[in-house]
Amino acid sequence: EAxxxxxxRSKVAVTGGKVTLSCHQTNNHDYMYWYRQDTGHxxxxxxxxxxxxxxxxxxxxxxxxxxxxxxxxxxxxLELASLSQTAVYFCASSDxxxxxxxxxxxxxxxxxx
Amino acid sequence: GDSxxxxxxxxxxxESKSLIINCTYSATSIAYPNxxxxxxxxxxxxxxxxxxxxxxxxxxxxxxxxxxNKETTSFHLQKASxxxxxxxxxxxxxSGYGGSGNKLIFGTGTLLSVKx
Numbered sequence: 001e002a003x004x005x006x007x008x009r010s011k012v013a014v015t016g017g018k019v020t021l022s023c024h025q026t027n028n029h030d031y032m033y034w035y036r037q038d039t040g041h042x043x044x045x046x047x048x049x050x051x052x053x054x055x056x057x058x059x060x061x062x063x064x065x066x067x068x069x070x071x072x073x074x075x076x077x078l079e080l081a082s083l084s085q086t087a088v089y090f091c092a093s094s095d096x097x098x099x100x101x102x103x104x105x106x107x108x109x110x111x112x113x
Numbered sequence: 114g115d116s117x118x119x120x121x122x123x124x125x126x127x128e129s130k131s132l133i134i135n136c137t138y139s140a141t142s143i144a145y146p147n148x149x150x151x152x153x154x155x156x157x158x159x160x161x162x163x164x165x166x167x168x169x170x171x172x173x174x175x176x177x178x179x180x181x182n183k184e185t186t187s188f189h190l191q192k193a194s195x196x197x198x199x200x201x202x203x204x205x206x207x208s209g210y211g212g213s214g215n216k217l218i219f220g221t222g223t224l225l226s227v228k229x
Contacts, residue, residue, distance in 0.1 A: 004158060042117065042204065042219030043159075058216075090158065100147055100208035100217050104158030 003027045006091050006105035013112050019078040021108050023091030031094045032074040033102065034058075034066060036087040043090060049074055050096070081112045115140050117205050119220035126195050127228045134190040134223045136179075136205035143209035148181050148188045149217070151204040159204060162190075197227045 004025045013019045025032065031050050035043040045058030047066035055066040063085060065077040078085055088109050092102040116139045126132050140146040150162040150172075163172035168183035179190045188205060205220040 037222075040221060042206075042221050043217075044219075045216060048216075092158075100149065100206075101161055101164065102159075102217065104151075104153075104160065106156060106158045 004091060004093055004103050004105040006089075006108050008108060009106065010109040011111070013078075013081045013110065015082060015112055017081050019081050019085075019110065019112075021076040021078075021089055021091075021110070023074045023076075023105055024072055025074075025091075025093040025103070026072065027093050027095075027103055028071070029093035029103070030071070030096045031099055032068065033092040033094075034064075034074065034076045035090045035092065036060070036085075037090065037107075038087045046076065046089075083112050086110060086112045115142055115146075115207065115218050117207055117218055117220035119205055119223050121223050122221065123224040123226065125226045125228060128197055129194050132190075132192045132195045132199075132225070134203055134205075134225070136188045136190065136220060138186050138188065138205070138207050140186075140207060140209065143207070146207045146209040148179070149206040149208070150177070150179055150188075150190050151206060151219075153202040153204070153222075155201070162203070195225075195227050197229050200225055200227045 007022045033048040034046045037043045049055045049068040067075045088107045091105040094102045118137045147166045151159040152162045153159045163174040165172040165181040171180040202222045204222045206217045208217045
């Protein structure tokens with residue numbers, strides 16, 4: 001069974017609209033992460049969380065919010081989607097000790113028109 | 114800054130032939146970086162392929178090998194004989210305590226296509 005799932009797997013959104021990407025993990029991990037990948041770039045960290053009800057900014061947080069309502073769930077919110085946010089988004093989880101050994105979801109392909 | 118470079122965006126190899134995917138890194142704010150290869154098979158999330166935390170050591174998994182070379186700041190991925198099932202995207206990454214915090218820094222990925 002997949003331990004990190006993402007929904008939706010793909011989405012088309014309109015500029016200025018609100019988009020919510022969801023992530024669920026069954027690894028019992030404390031840490032969860034949101035990354036984006038664009039053509040020609042590696043995965044870049046947007047937000048992460050190490051405990052429920054708390055989130056931290058990553059390297060590229062502008063234009064994104066995150067929410068961690070429980071240990072298992074972590075959402076990424078685009079309040080006003082823009083063309084530049086077209087990308088593939090990956091969610092991941094890790095335990096506290098081995099934070100760099102991360103378990104990833106299959107990704108969400110977002111197209112903003 | 115800290116970064117990882119993969120020069121090949123796509124590599125095509127015939128089945129049973131050898132493979133090398135190049136990776137070099139820069140770790141200006143991390144004294145002792147850990148080095149990784151992650152792999153993403155079609156339709157799946159990234160998964161850890163191998164990890165090496167000590168310079169000079171070699172990691173291996175599923176027939177793949179990579180040696181942590183501090184002198185050349187490289188961590189090339191090699192396999193002696195590829196199979197069609199190895200077709201995937203391979204990401205080199207580094208992590209370590211330092212200016213970037215204990216987080217992963219990824220290369221751009223290399224798409225491996227194995228021809229039958």
